[in-house]
Structure formats: structure tokens, C-alpha cells
Amino acid sequence: MLLHLVAEFDLQRDVVPWLAARGWAAALDTSENSLVLYVVNVERNGKIIYTWKGNQRNTHIGLYDLQTKQNEHLYMFERDLRIISCSVNSERTLLAVSFRQYTEEERVSRLLQSVSKYLTLLIEIHPINNVRVLKAVDSCVRVQFLYPAEGRNTSTKSRLLVVSEDKYIEQFDIHVVADEEHKVVIQNSGQLPRARVVDDLIWAQWDMMEQRLFYIVPKESKTTLKCVQFYPDENFNSILESHLDISVNDTQLKLVNFGYDYCQDQDVASKCLNLQVFTSKAGGLCVCSSLASDIPDEIRYSIYFLHKGYNKTFTVSLERTESHQLKEVAFMNLDYYVAAYLPGQFLHLLNIQHPDLLCYSLFLTGEDARIDMLQNCSIQSPLMSTVLDCHVGSMYAVSISDSALLQFLQNSKRDSERLAALHCALLYFRCIEDLEMQIIWWISENLSTCHSFDPIQEFIIASLYCRMCPETHNLDKLLPYTSLLDWIGIIPGVICATDIISLPVLKFQNSKGFWEKLSSNLESVKYAEPHLHYHNNVLRREWRNLSEEREERTTTAYLRNIFENAKKVLSHLDSWDSEERLVPLFQEEDYQQQLLMGLMVAQLKDHLMRHLQYVGKKKIDQIVLDYVANLLNLVHRIMKEVWRRYELHSRIFCFDERGSTGEFAVFHIMSRILEAANGMCMPLPPGFHTLHLGLGVRCLPLHTLLHYIDNGVLHLTETCVRKLLKDLDDTEKNEKLKFSIVMRLPEALGQKVRQFWNHPINANFIARKYVKLLLEKLGNRQCSRPIPERLSVPVEFLPLNYLTNMLAEIENQGVHPYEKQGHVNVRFVEETALKHTMTLLGLKYS
Template sequence: MALRLAADFDLRKDVLPGLRAAAGARGGGAGILENNYESLRVLNVERNGNIIYTYKDDKGNVFFGLFDCHTRQNEHLYTFEKDLQVVSCSVNRERTLLAASLVQSTKEGRRNELQPGSKCLTLLVEIHPVNNVKVLKAVDSYIWVQACVAGCLLCPAGWHIPESPEKGQWDGSSVCFPVAVLLGLRLFLHPHVESNPLPENHLLLISEEKYIEQFHIQVIQEDGNGVVIKNSGHLPRERVAEDFVWAQWDTSEQRLYYVELKKSRSILKCIQFYADENFNLMFEAPLDIALSDSGFNLVNFGCTDLQDQEKFSEHPTLCVFTNHTGSLCVCYSPKLDSWEQITYSVFYFHKGHSKTFTAALGSADSRVTKGITFLNLDYFVAVYLPGHFFHLLNIQHPDLVCHSLFLTGNNEVVDMLPHGPLQSLSGSLILDWCSGRLYRADLNRSYLLEFLWDARLDWEKMAVLHCVLSCRQDTRFLEAKIIQWISENISACHSFDLIQEFIIASSYWSIYPETGNMDKLLPYSSVLTWNTEIPGITLVTEEIALPLMRVHSFKGYWEKLHSNLEYVKYSEPHSHYSNSVVRRQWHSLISEEKTGKRRSMAYVRNILDNAIKVISKLEARHLEPRLTPLFQEEDNHQRLLVGLMVSELKDHLLRHLRGVEKKRIEQMVLDYISKQLDLICQILEASWRKHNLHPWIFHFNRRASAAEFAVFHIMTRILEATHSLFLPLPPGFHTLHTVLGVRCLPLHNLLHYIDNGVLLLTETAVTRLMKDLDNTEKSEKLKFSIIVRLPPLIGQKICRLWDHPMSSNIISRNHVKRLLQDYKKQPRSSVIDKSSYSVEFLPLNYFTGILTDIESSSRALNAFEGHDNVDAKFVEEAALKHTTVLLGL
């Protein structure tokens, strides 16, 4: 399955054995729980990861327990000696105050369905030491209570609670239940600070009468470590929100999201609670969804039986997901109105648009019996409908639908997830209420890699590739597996280039965790548009109004969200880094080199220093010796390209990443570019290893093998991929590519590749060519064809390595061209001194005389200083030898 669920907690394994052992030790026998296992269930998952659960013994007594996620130990919190049904529960961080919502069981012993008029009681218990039990409220409606930093409940008038329950137990006999009582779900607010206990605890009370209050409870220590409530007769409280129809609690981040209806418009609001402050209304955002004020829905307020999961279609599904990058997603599924298709929407507020997906359900006979489940997976949102589909939506890059994965059908892929109601918690935690299991969810790398091999459609390959690369554990292993897949499917994609997408996406994900703004500044895909439809999925994209921030100072997540919103408002549509500037600069430097004009040496030296840093970091990435013979030469052109890219990318990030140190940005740039070069090296290493090539193949005395043909093809595809994106190549790439080209291609194909820029002639490759090949007719033809295509500066050096009339002819031509470049014809005597020449060939003698006169001038000698053994005499001899060869004499 694309989603892997690893159980962090299981009631059957982590709690039940200990309860049976404790019951046996008390003499009650392990059978106490055998017939009451149905009563054992999870009530709440606290911010620190501890899990509160409840169960009943054979007498109906209600027990509260806590599983410590760090010590993996269970702790008994409290016991109510009365047959009550627990609706919700929370404990403060210090485990001194327990808040619980209870309802009397029916005579038949089954759970009360909590219809209006049910007898409900919301209590706060001092459990360390065992002391007072206090009632928060009693009204004719339901109430949920969420503890913030710690919690306490107010005892309303008309209720009597015993002041000193014995030994942590309370029989409930002295409590008078009114005819209609308020049901309370309490949640303690827990701060991040885990040092000294706070003197004040905070408790949220959520009422079905559509208001939320916060109680402030001060506690004091008595008798050593004992903690009791101070001034319990009067607890300060304040109204947090009212007139809402939906609310969601984020335990990890201590945030309350709720929806108000204003003139038939749904307005999403968020309140942030702090340990050292009170709370702030952070933003308001309009939602284009249909919520009725007659309904009432709560998310993540603990376990509740008020919603019948079998009748999900009567209620819309709504939830809010965030992550550390500053994303804000609202997922919404309306009431089901068709058995043939189902629709859901995702509001990407951090991107400024929403997407509405309509998924075909297949046969109309396949009725939907469960509701849509939305799960937060950090960079992805999973949308799951049991037996029908499983979608992985990319929330970081939702612009292109091909970056999301859509799995459909009633098969093992979809059916492996639990079919019961799942609750998505912070930190990719998922709670299965039915089984009492807490899972840690992440993407299943093994399944995704296997799916990558089996995928036949381009959009599936694109989506899975990005899913795999987002898994940041053991990236070297993942990259090796992807490279292996690319080498086997190099031409399998028609909508995008596999090598391009791999290099761009992998280098992006390697640096993305450094700062959340990288998705705005660096390209994350080689694909700019995607128009191909995905079978079974209909998609509508719409712009949405951005959230209105209600605060003026931001930190943490809110700073990143605000940055995302500002980017949507004011940034250019395409602010991603592009190599277009580097392309112009590089061509300018190459052109200056050919003309002999070069800008200041300091500028060029700085560019080459940048390249040296990148190459050093590249070599440090791979400590073991590489099989591929790269880094064997000073590839100045590629080094200039690498250095220019460092300079331009650093300037780009400095312009947009305000507040980030210059040194850190420079390090990020070096990491990014060296990563791109390293990926190319990894592809070559994989090909080299796969075909078992020798580390050094620079020899021309035998024909190429099939393995060398395959590697040459891979290198050509790499060159095509990097050329269109104008990405640098590791030094030595062109040399190795040319050597393989000479060995693999017929002469006419080789020259065609050279003339069209596919093969670039380097000094190292041509030098090896001149030394290795003999002077047979075939080799001479090859050498001459190569030499005449060399750049002048390289050609002058190479010609001197080939002791051949053809080489002498080329050297002579270049020498004459330089001498006559600025030559102005002067009057000369018509009488030629024949005694100076060995051959009576007047045209040649006349021309040689002109060259001799030019060479005799001091200006010419200075201009051509260093070209030993090349003079008029050498030109004459070369001309005669060449004529002889042409005439076949």
C-alpha cells in the first residue's frame, strides 16, 4: 500500500495484558476484563503523546488509565464506583487534575445514545492527592471540554459533590442529576514548556449551544507534591468564540479552528493559544462551502459517539491541515448525492486557489457505506474512501495535477487501510477509534518503488517519482533505485524527460528542508504545464480569497504562512530561478575567449574559484573511488558554467531570502549545484557498474562493445537533458563522451554529431586520439577530420603531436593566416633571386619571399614569439609535401 501504518500504540497489546495482570494480583481474576473488553477504549491523545483510556469492571465501575508514550508504562488515574458511560476525558500535564464527561448507562447496560435529555455530568477531579470532585456546568445541552495548559471545572449551584472521596474513588451517590444535564468534553491546554509546572491551568469548554469558553485554574502545592485548586469556588472564565457550526482542535499546536455563518457565508477562523499569553484570533478566511446552522460538528475533540459513522452521508466532512512549511489546507466533502461519483474540495490557502475533485466510483451497485477520510501526511494529504479510491494530493506543489497520485478500484491497494473511522492527528499520527490503535503514517517507499516499475502512464510515473523523492530518509538508496529505473525506462515517457525531472526534483528536495521558501525560488519540476486528463478524475481549479490575518507580529508557523500569503499577493508569477542569465554570460565569456578579449582577470578568477568550491564539495560527496573516469582534466568551459551558476543563483537567493545569512545562502548554493553534478555522476556510475566497464577505456585500437554503446546512449541522453535546461556537467564528461563516440560511431555519424554540437572536442580526448591511432589511411582520415574541426587554440597544440604532412599543412595554413592578417601589399622587385630557393616554382617562391620579409620584421617576430620551427621554410616544405600527396607522387 502507498501508505504505511506503523502502530505506535495498541490497546490489546499495550494496555490489556497489564490490566489483566493487575486484576489477578488483586484477586479479581483475569476474567474480569474478558467479558468487558468492549468497554476498553481510547478517550483522548494528549499533546505530549500520552493516551487516556477507560474501561469497566464486571460491576460497572469506571476506571481511567494513562499510557505514557515515553516509558511505555500504564498508570491508573481514577475510579468512579458507578455505572457511567465516559464520553470524554483529559488530564493536565502534571497529572494532578482529571476532567471527564460522563453519562448514565441505560438499564439494559448498553451505551446511552446521548439524545437530548440524557443525564450527563462533567467533572473535574483532584487526583494528586485524591481530593475534591467538582462539576463544571449543568445545562440542557451537550458540552465538550478541552484542556489547554491544565484544567479545572466549576461547580454550579444546585449540585452537591462529596468533599473528600476516599482512595481515589467516588460512588456518585451524593450527586443529584437534574432532568437535563450538559455533556462536557474537556481538553487541557498543554504548553511546549516542559520544565516547571505552571501555576495556572487553562481549560476549554465547548457547548452545543455554539459557544466556547476558557477557564483559568490556579493550583497550589500542599503537603509536598500534592496539588489542589486555589479558590475553587470561583474560577475566572472568558468567552473565546460563539455562534459557530463547526470546530476543530489541533492538540499539537494548541489551535482552535471554527466556522461561523455570516449571511449564509462560511467564515473559517483560527485562535492560537499560548502558555505565557492568553489567545489571539489569527485569521479569517471565507469558505465557499455549504454548512447548515442546524448542524453541529466537532473534529479532534476526543472520542465521541454523537456521530454515527454509518450515516456519514447526512453530514459533510470538513478538516484543516497545516505543516511546518506554512501551508494551510482545508479539505471538504459535501453530503453524498450520487452513488456513481463523489466530490471533494481542497482549499490551498497558501497557494491562493482551490481544487475540486470528482472521482468516479464505478458500478452503481457498489454502494458507499463509509465516509471520506482525510489524512495529513506532511507534504501530502491522503484522501481515502474504503473500497473505492486512495488519493495522495501534493499540497506543496498542487499546481500540476500530475504531482498527485490517484489510485482507484476495489483492490488490495485501496483495501489495506482500516475501514473504521480514522482521526488524523498532528505529526502524521492516525488514530483508529474502533481498534484502539494509534498509527504513525508515512509513505511506503517499497510499494512506491515497486509501483514506479509497474506504472505505464506518464502522470503516474511523475507522481510516484515525486512521492519517493519527498521521503528524505536514506536518500542515497532511493536515488540509486530511481536511477536503476531510469536506465531501464530511458525512453518510456513521452510527456517529460525522466533525467531532467529526476535532476531537478531530487536537487530541489535535497535543499528544500533548509527553508520553506525554496518552492517559490527554485524549480521543483521540469514540466511547466500538464494538460493530459487523468482517467476517472475530473478537476476544477478556482482562485480563492486569501485569509485575512488579524495579528501584526508573526513567529514560527504564522510567519511562514504570512510569507506564503504575501508571495501569492505580490510576487511575479514566475520567480523561480532560471539559467537564462547564466546562458548569456557563458556564451559571452566563450566568445571573448575566441577573440582573445577577456574581461578583468579578477572576475574570471572569482568565477573559477566558485567552480573549485563546487568540485571540491562534489568529490567530498563520494569518498570511494569512482568507476567512471571523470575529473581527469581541467574542463575550463564547464568550470566557467559551474562558477557562473553559483554566482547567479547566489544573487537570486540573496534578493529573495531576506533575513538569511549570506554565508548560509552561499552554502546552500554550493550544496544545490554540487548535488546536480553528483546526480549525473551517479547515473554514469550506475551505467558503468551495470555494464561492467573498465575504469579506463581511453583506447582506440579496438571496436566498441555493446556495453559501451549503451553507456554512450545514456551519456547522450544526459547531454540532451542538461543542454535544454542549461545545466552544468561534471568536468571530464565531454572527454569521456567523445572517446565513446569515436569508438561507437561510424565516421560520417561521428562528424555529424560533432558538427551539431552533440560531441564537443576536448584537448584531452583529441590528444589521446592522436597518440593512440596509427597512420593508416582510415586513421589519417579520422585524424584530419577531427583536426580541422578543432578550435584554433586547441588545434595549434594538437597538430604538433601528429608527425604527418597533413598536420604540417594545417600548421602552415594557420601560420600564414596569422602573418597575412594585417599584411599590406608593398612594391616589390620583379627579379627573384633564384639562388635563395631550392625549387624553381615561381608562385611558391614569390609567396615564400613575402613570408620571409614579414618574418624579418621585429613586429612579426614579437607577435609570433614561441612558435618554434614554424617559418617560411617550414611553409614551403609543407606545401611541397602536400602537393606531392595530392598528386600521388
């Protein structure tokens, strides 16, 4: 199962034994139609309020503390009542209770028409003392105490929200006094001060952790979502307004997280608006709604991503259409994801941070979607990553199982599933080392099975994103989180329609936390053109231009600054310990890669300076260096893991034997890393090309090796070529390999390494290149450079004598093509030509 549930509270486990020990559990085995033990509320501090019937059918109220794992008896009514709503203040001195006194039938039979059906009481419970009637009405009432900020002394005043079925919400201010015996008494003898918070609402949800009230009021032709924020200083303000295109035909008031009245929920759940609001720590605000569908085997639900400015409506074709099993979609808040769950059908994890591409949301069916502990939809999310099963009376901590996610990743056959699982593993779990290792192993096995995305690119970009973004506010809006620009795939059985919606209007000043982050998200949506995320288009073009103009610009101040950036990155790299040196990457000069490193530093710094001026230049410099250094370390991490997996050793550069199967696999992975790096225009660690070429020499046949070199897959490096020329003996096969490599060397690199191969073939190559350059320069301008003295060797071979005489004549005319390449001794050329000629004739030379 992908979702992992841990029971933090269970009535049967945590309450029943406590009741039994005190002799209060005898009445719990009553008829199946009588609910005698159930949860009625969950408070902000994690305390759970429940009620049960005692031996004499008395109605008791108890409290369970999740932190101390202790139960506490709060109050007892000497009557058989059905508790509708209950709340206790943070000091546990006051208890608000709403219950139904009589049913309509009972009132008629007892001739009690003048007696109110529902009663709401405020009770002093520390110690048990006075009882005050707040409401005596025929409409249902819910109660909820406000909780102050932690550490704030509010023992002299409590605030209570009273929610009426008549569609209004009031706030009662309750002042108390404590005498010397710590007895708490309500101070006002008359009517308690009250203030009207909301009128004419049709739906409301309480956010106990952040003390926020979301509610919906019908406004002309649109439905308007609003939010009231309650502050520790006893004030409250309307802080948000957003228009939603949600049809509300029913007049039944729907309340979410205002306690759990089970009987009422069972009666009217199908008639009420199934809607919930979820927030995330990163400033995400989502409205989840289950929609009616005219087609029996279809389920429709809609997610309003208010922080992104669009709405996605999903239509799911069900695999099994037994009507008696179909229920409404249940929604769960997992912070980074919103879960839409239909038992026995599907589990849809919708990405809140990055909902633009559907491939970043996990859609599971069958066994993958099964949640054993949740077999019905009577669930609520009173806290983030928490689910309360109302019927069972259990509260679970919900998280995504990393082992189940890896299993799903390994078993997935579709790119959409692989990409969603990969994205979840990297960004939801935040770089857990063991998980990261297993992902790298999966990537090494599935490089050829992913067709619509490059798993190496996605791994590097997503890992960089989750490493860097927590450091600085708003950095997540400037750094890329994916290598994909779009995705045109489909999810079988799911149709998604996207609609642009108006952004919410916020009304607050100097508010921190969630509202500040939401405001920042909305600002980024407004000014997202040009796109805020860093792109490599300019980097690629500048790198190509500088690479082609190397000779002309090697001394410019601009290039000196670029290479200074590269030096800072290399010095900023984490030290590679002995275990990491298992991969023989060398700290060597690599002009192209250092140029790319320096350019990336410069351009990323410019990008961040345009949007993060308030952070400061010093901090931005640090962020940029960390980003590029982490990029190089991630490539090295991939190399280290595949090196360890295929059990390679550091003696890869012994060219006298062929490579193993494991080496060939690593060579293939390195080729894909290179392809991914070229696609993203990102630098590679020093020595990458040397190691890649060394593995290529060991693993590939000569014609394939040369094909890879000619097509730019393998790059000739001084370190590898020099070792190749020095270490390999001059057998016929090795001569052919060396000569083929030497022929392909760039001129500057060739002059450095050819001297390490003392062989007639190499000398012949040098001589032929010298003659070719001489002949190409025939007729060019005269050179005033003095001709060096030469010693002629008489040779009885007329063609060679004629060639040397011609070269001498050309040289006497002042043509010297090696002005830039340096001096070439003509005697050496003559001897080389003689050796080559006699070799071709089969003659012995002495």
C-alpha cells in the same frame, strides 16, 4: 502498499493483557452491541485515555503512555456509564469527564424528567478526592485540558476547555494547591472562573500539538474559518480569519479531535460536515472537505490550499459502485502530503508544498491504493502522520514506504505517475543515498519512456532543492523545485477544477514557528510577480554573448571576476576519493563550462541578494557556491552510479578496441545528461566532454561520430584529441578517423594538437590551409613584417615549381596571412606539397 502503517497502540495488544492480569477483563466478552472497551481521547504528550466496564459493570478510566508503554488506572465510577469525553491535565492530578446519565427512554420510564441527561465532572485524582460538577445539562459536552509548553512549571493552575453541543466553547481556570503530602486540592470553593472563547460555531477542530482551536462560524452568505491560539502565558487570541465557499445546511455541531464518542459518530456522521484542517511544518494550511454529489458513482472532495490562495475540487469516477460499500472520504495529514482515502476505491496523496501542478500528487487505485489496516473511514488524524482507527481502537504511525514507492515508480506506465513518484522519492525522503542510487538506475533505464518531462532534469533540480532549502529560511521560495513550467496531462478518472480564493487574514505580532512560516508563504503569494523562482533565461543569453565575444573581452575585469567565481566553485567541490575516481573525469581547463559556472554564480547571487538581504552577503556567497558545487556533484553522482552499474573500468581511453554494450549504454546516458544540461543551461563537471568524446570514439561508427560532432552532441577537447592522435597507429582506418577529427578542430585548438600527429596527411592539411589563407589574402594591404629566409628545394615537377614560385612572389609582396597564427616555414610547405603530389602519382619519394 504505498502507505506503511505501524501500530503504536492497540487496545487488544496493549491494554487487554494488563486488564486480564488484574482481573478486570471478565466483562469484555459481552454482546456485540455493547462497547465495553474503547479509546476516548489522545492527549498532547502521547497519552491515550480509554474506558472499559469492570466485573460489576463499573465504569473505569485508564491511561496508556506511548513512551513508557505502561498503563495506569485513573478513576472508577460505580455505575454503568457511557463516557462521552475525558481529558487529564499534564500533571495527571485532575480529570475532566463528560458522560450521559440516562437516555430519554430511561428518564421517562424512571420519571426523571427533572434530571439532566448529561453530566460533566471535574475530579481530583492525585489522590482521589473531591468531585465537582461543571455542567449538568441536556446537551452533550466535550472537555479538553490545555497543555502548557514543555518544561514550564504550571502545577498550580490548569485550564480546561468545555465544548457544548449548544455551539459555544468556554475556558475554565482551575487553581490548585498542594500540601506537604503532595495532595492536590482545587483552591476555589465557589464557582470556577470561566471565559467565553467562541459563540455560534457550527464546526470545531482541536490541534493538540500546537494548542490551536480552528472553528467555523456562519457569516452572512459565506462560511468563515477562524483560529484561536492558546499561549503558555494563559492568554488566547483570535489569530486567523478566512472566508470559505462551503455550503453548510445542517445545524448539527461537528467536532474533530475532541475525543471520540463512537455511538454518536455512528448515528450522525453522515449528517455532519466532513471537514478537517491540516497544517504542515513548512507553513502549509489546508482545509479538506468531502462534498455531496448527485451522481451515484462519483465522489467529490475539495482541498483549500490557504497558503497558496486557491482551491482544488476533485471529481473521481469510481470503478466499482456498490452503494453499500461507499462511505465518505477520509483525510490524513502526512505533513508533506494530505491523503484523501476511500477504502476499496482510491488513495490520493496531494502535495501540500507544491500543489500547483497535479502531476506532483499521487493518485492510486486498485491494489496500489489498498491499506489492509484501514478498511473503513472511521479514522482521525490526532497527530501529524498518525491515524487513529476509532472502531478498532488502534493508533498507527503512517509513512510512505520507500520500497513500495520504488516499486510503483518501476511499474508505472504513465508520465504523471512517474513524475509524482519521482518527486515524492526525492523531496519527501530527503536524499537517502540508497534510494537515490536506485532512482538513478531507474532513470538510466527509462530515459526514452518519459515523454512529457526529462527525468535527469527533474532529478537534478529536485535534489538540489531538497539539499539546499533546509539551510536558510525562505530559500525554498527562490530556488526552482522542478524543470517543468506547466503540465497539461490528465489523470484518468479524475477531474480537477481550480478556483482562486482570497488569502487568509492573520492577526499576530512577533509570533514564531508555524504562524511566521504561514505569513511568509502568504507574502510570497502576494508578490509572486515577477516569479520568485530563479530562472536561467538571462544566464543563457549572457553565456551565448560572452562565448561569441571571447576574443574581444578576454582581459576585461568582468570576465576575470566570472572566472574567479568558477575557480571558487571548483575548489569548493567535494574531494573525489578513489572509489569516485572510478569515473575518469579529469580536472582540465574547459573555457565554456568555467564561463557558465562563473555566470551562474554571479546571477544566482544577484537573485538571492534581491530577496534575502537580511541573510548577509557572506552567507549568500556560501549558498551560491554550495548550489553550483552540488549541481556538479550530482552529475558526477549519476556518472558514478551508471559506471558502477555497467561495470565499466577506468581504462576507457584505450582507443585500440571497440566499446562494449555497457559503454554504449553509458554513452547514451551521457548524451542525455548533456541534453538535459543544455536545456537547463547548467554547467558540467570538468572532463565531462572529454569522457563523452572518448566513449563516442570507442562506440560509434565513423560517420555517426562525425555527425554527432558536427551537430554539437560531442565536443572536441584538447585532452581527448591529443590522446587520440598520439595513441592510435596510422592504419588506413585510423588515418581516416584522425584526419576527420583534425579537419573539424577549431583553429586555436588545432595549432595545439596537430603537432602530435607526425603524418603526411596532417602535414598536407597544414600546407593546404596555409596556401588557402595566402590566396585569400591576395590584394590585401601590405605588411611591413620582414619575410623569413627560406631554402628552396629543386624539384623536377613543373606544377609544383610553378606553385612555389607563385607563393614566393606573393610572399615577396608582403602578404602574410599568419600574423595571428604564427610563422610557417615555406620549405616545410614545399616538401609537404611534394610528398602529397608524389603520393597521388604513385611515385616513391626519398
